[in-house]
Amino acid sequence: MKPKNKIIIVDDHLLFSQSLELLINSFKDFEVINRFENGKVFITYLQENVDTNVDLILLDVNMPVLDGISTMKWIKENRPELKVIALSVNDDEEVIIKMITNGAKGYLLKDTSPEIFKDGIVSVIEKGFYFTELVSGMLVKKANDDSKKVNLKEKEIVFIKHACTEKTYKEIASEMCLSPKTIDGYRECLFDKLEIKTRIGLVLYAIKHKIVLV
């Protein structure tokens, strides 16, 4: 009897992680050897058990204390040989891209069927990666609009944040210790770069791109 593949689950949804363990243990060739409820305790474990023999890590993206992205960054820095599949309920593009650029070998939504889930696990362990069509599509899309991305300077970001309040430009100028005319320059430059015509457009842009949070 060949040894089972060892899996670690990192997920704060205890209901989910405990249930998932049962599911995985019901697969013939796999066994869950550990579960952690956030990135912090998992990293602590890795630090104290440098030689842990683990074949695959299932890492939730949305967690308290230390989230999936930060955890993934730590793994990339310190234990890049570990194979990780990101697990998440949402298909937010930005998040998926971040997980992958930080070294996740796969990205599975929690609404995938157990069959596909198993395929993904097997694929990552054997071939080293597993990406659904959804994720591949996003990587292509990202490659595309990376080219036409505007990059905002630090001061512009600060200005935008002020612009998303009820302050007048004059007030913003004084808060940023700049002349109103300079602010006028920022505004005009941004209208141009972002292809907008009014301060309303600026606010909508800022919110859409999470420069300010609502």
Next chain:
Amino acid sequence: MKPKNKIIIVDDHLLFSQSLELLINSFKDFEVINRFENGKVFITYLQENVDTNVDLILLDVNMPVLDGISTMKWIKENRPELKVIALSVNDDEEVIIKMITNGAKGYLLKDTSPEIFKDGIVSVIEKGFYFTELVSGMLVKKANDDSKKVNLKEKEIVFIKHACTEKTYKEIASEMCLSPKTIDGYRECLFDKLEIKTRIGLVLYAIKHKIVLV
């Protein structure tokens, strides 16, 4: 041996629902008799099996096709005797309130421990309800700020949506087939009611209260 309590799971996260079934079946007094992957197929099932004997329904909130809230509304209208616990990953206040006002007997986050989860199930089946402190707190909070809620008229909502674009008031007036002066009246009245001073404030209000979506 007394009969087990019959439970139905409605959740599109197949990984979760299949795993959760294993967990529940491991409890002595409970068994999962059915699983559905969205509200629509569940309702169809209920319509075709009017006399189903089920003790508790675990209803996910975020689902495609027909979400938890809509499903809950249908249940309230058609099968109000059914006991439902809402399950969700997020603790968004608005959603929780909606589920409860539509008759959910409990609201559990998916990151609760299996122990608390079991407590909740038992409580709803035996006592008829189960609410955590978090949820109770929200109900109190809601009761409070219900009193100071502004109610917007249909035309005002339409105006607000236009105001959240780069159109000028004049353009908005023409689109709404009203005089610019009337629009000016709407604006002024809203500034007053919402305690804001500029159109920026109006946009922020609209987004915060989901009148417009970003």
Next chain:
DNA sequence: AAACACAAGGGTGAATTTACCCTTTTTTCA
């Protein structure tokens, strides 16, 4: 029928926002 609420709209003036074109100083870099 008087009183009242309310929706639509008018007038005016001040403040703010936007557009366009310009100068000076500092940084960058080839």
Next chain:
DNA sequence: TGAAAAAAGGGTAAATTCACCCTTGTGTTT
């Protein structure tokens, strides 16, 4: 080190936004 780019700021005019106060017509209540 000299040219080019970027950052800060100035002037002016037009468009838009905002504040305040007022009129008319249409229902509704009592």
